[in-house]
Structures are given as C-alpha cells and as structure tokens.
Amino acid sequence: MMTYEKIVELVAMVFRLEVDHVKRLPRDESLSRIGLDSINCMEIVVNIEEEFSIVFNDEELLLDNLNTLDKLIYMVEQKTGEHTLI
Template sequence: MSDQQLKQQIKEMIVERLFLDADPAEMGDDENLMENYGIDSVNLFEIVVGLEEQFEISFEDEDFSVDLFANVNSLADFVERKRS
C-alpha cells in the first residue's frame, strides 16, 4: 500500500466512524483534525478503535499523545511505524 493510499484509507475511516459531513478526498494531509473537525475525546476513541481494527495494529499506553492525533500525516506515520 502506498503512502497516499494509506492516508486516503485513514481519511475515509475517520469520516465514516465519526459520521462527519465531509468529503475524505478534500481533507488535507496536514489539516488540524481537532480544530477543523471538532474532534473530541469520544471521537479520538473511535479513531483509535478504527485504526486498530482496519490496520491490525495495537496502541500501547505510551502511544497516547495529542501530537499523534494532530492530522492525517501523523496518524499515517504512526500506522507505518507500528506495521514495520
């Protein structure tokens, strides 16, 4: 899977799981998710579950940081790191 495919899948997962009224294709890779999409702690939990289920990765306690959930780029980097 290419880097762009991974980011697109992450965007689609976020839009679907958070019931966002947004087009995944129009989400910027470095767009601030919390500020631009009103993502709160409940949403973050959904994103964690979505990433684990879709990409078969597992979060450790130490992984939880606000920076990780900043944008699609940071999430994609995290997924790549976990899968490598």
C-alpha cells in the same frame, strides 16, 4: 488500499462526513477543524487498530500525536512497516 485512503475512510466514518470532504482537508491540518476531541480520537484509534491489526501503546495515545491525517498515517506506517508516497 493505501494507508491514506483507509484512514480517510475511517475518519469520515467517525465524523459522519463524506470521504471527499475529508480528502479536501490538508493532511497536516488539525482534525479539530472538523471536531476532533479525545472521545472521537479514541474511536478513530480503535477503528485503526482493528483495520490494520495493530495496537497503540498508552504513551502514543495523546491527542497531539494523532490530531492530523499525516500523524495518523505515520503511526500506522511505523507499526505496519508500510510506507506510502502520497
């Protein structure tokens, strides 16, 4: 499964939304639109770390670094060495 698809699933799970709802969000739009705050951002991070077997450094854990789908995808791809075209 592509990084994008898995991150969409994780975000949908944290916010208890349908996957299709999250897929309709512009990838560069702030997830604050669906209620992102520091608490659920950390929940997303923990799920991403478990799913992709990666660890975020403390300095990366800023809400501004992780507040869009594109930023989450970028961080995961940097840590896994995987790059997607979508």
